[in-house]
Amino acid sequence: MPMFVPGPVDVDPEILAAQSRPTMPHRSKEYEEIFHRAENNARKLFFTDHRVIITASSGTGFHEAAVRNFVPDDGRILSLTNGAFGNRWHEVALTNGKTADKIETEWNVPVTADLVAEQITKHKYDILCVVHNETSVGVMNPVKEIAAVVHELSPDTLICVDAVSSLGGYKLEMDAWGVDMILTSSQKTLALPPGLGLAAVSDRALEKAKTVPNRGWYFDLVRMENYRIKNSTPATSAVNLVYALDVQLLRILEEGLENRFARYAGMAARVHAWAEEKGWGLWAPEGYRSMTVTTVNKPEWLNMSQLNAYLLERDMRVAGGYGPIKPKTFRIAHMGELQMTDMDTLLATIDAFEKEVAIAA
Numbered sequence: 001m002p003m004f005v006p007g008p009v010d011v012d013p014e015i016l017a018a019q020s021r022p023t024m025p026h027r028s029k030e031y032e033e034i035f036h037r038a039e040n041n042a043r044k045l046f047f048t049d050h051r052v053i054i055t056a057s058s059g060t061g062f063h064e065a066a067v068r069n070f071v072p073d074d075g076r077i078l079s080l081t082n083g084a085f086g087n088r089w090h091e092v093a094l095t096n097g098k099t100a101d102k103i104e105t106e107w108n109v110p111v112t113a114d115l116v117a118e119q120i121t122k123h124k125y126d127i128l129c130v131v132h133n134e135t136s137v138g139v140m141n142p143v144k145e146i147a148a149v150v151h152e153l154s155p156d157t158l159i160c161v162d163a164v165s166s167l168g169g170y171k172l173e174m175d176a177w178g179v180d181m182i183l184t185s186s187q188k189t190l191a192l193p194p195g196l197g198l199a200a201v202s203d204r205a206l207e208k209a210k211t212v213p214n215r216g217w218y219f220d221l222v223r224m225e226n227y228r229i230k231n232s233t234p235a236t237s238a239v240n241l242v243y244a245l246d247v248q249l250l251r252i253l254e255e256g257l258e259n260r261f262a263r264y265a266g267m268a269a270r271v272h273a274w275a276e277e278k279g280w281g282l283w284a285p286e287g288y289r290s291m292t293v294t295t296v297n298k299p300e301w302l303n304m305s306q307l308n309a310y311l312l313e314r315d316m317r318v319a320g321g322y323g324p325i326k327p328k329t330f331r332i333a334h335m336g337e338l339q340m341t342d343m344d345t346l347l348a349t350i351d352a353f354e355k356e357v358a359i360a361a
């Protein structure tokens with residue numbers, strides 16, 4: 001069933017088959033080889049030569065890792081937010097007892113490099129946290145430009161990026177842009193079952209972590225790195241999920257990263273044009289629209305429960321709006337394994353639903 005929701009997304013049968021291979025001990029040569037290949041291939045998605053830490057958790061685990069590993073108790077965080085997940089990361093900082101300032105824009109306004117430039121020199125910030133693709137609103141924040149401003153004005157600040165719904169679907173060049181951490185989850189653009197967190201971490205970030213006390217245990221990046229170099233994890237690996245990751249990364253690389261990015265961009269353009277043509281319009285401003293999930297302005301007559309019931313009868317599903325913008329919007333994801341033909345089918349079905357509602361009225 002094509003799920004046009006921003007995760008968890010449909011998983012290809014080949015991946016489910018890979019995942020159901022017999023479980024093996026995580027401390028074994030055979031498993032270490034698989035882990036090693038997966039970690040090396042994952043680096044290509046992050047455009048990094050540093051390292052990718054793979055763990056059994058959802059992506060939020062690495063929100064916690066960032067604030068615990070890179071920020072001492074007397075340190076300071078700059079959180080950027082224009083949606084639910086930016087707010088979550090800020091809350092993760094506060095609930096870990098850290099001091100954090102927030103740059104917050106309206107939920108349809110990107111957090112720009114200019115706003116960061118105004119704030120970044122006001123304090124000595126250990127890290128800046130930014131969500132690249134704010135899934136709750138379909139806005140893509142300009143990480144490359146933000147990173148450039150931070151390098152210029154506050155070069156010691158580590159740049160931490162949540163790319164939970166964009167990594168592998170958009171070209172995020174960790175090393176070229178000088179980003180220190182990019183985190184993601186398995187269940188979105190990577191089209192894997194939920195349960196794995198992946199984070200690329202720079203050398204300088206890891207060096208900084210070594211100086212920060214009370215990093216905790218499970219998400220201690222220094223400990224994780226000490227095991228990663230032995231192709232392993234401190235605690236038990238999610239062995240079967242790593243089988244799935246390994247096979248999916250090979251499939252992604254076979255498709256070709258540029259081809260994959262183009263597939264997403266093409267589907268995004270298709271949905272954008274459709275929504276504009278209908279006169280419904282898009283929530284996010286041009287230039288900052290997500291390539292993996294489109295937030296469409298919802299006409300008042302459109303009842304999401306009725307639409308999804310209609311779609312479900314035809315084996316499809318879209319996502320409602322998020323939190324405070326729920327009454328005004330709905331979301332169509334174009335990530336994972338979805339193809340242009342799936343988008344055509346979905347959009348034609350929504351058009352048919354609209355006609356039926358009009359006839360009934």
Ligand code: PLP
Binds near residue numbers: 058162
């Ligand atoms: N960040 C973003 C941008 C997300 O979209 C999500 C989940 O939807 C999360 C963080 C949280 O990820 P997880 O549920 O894997 O912890």
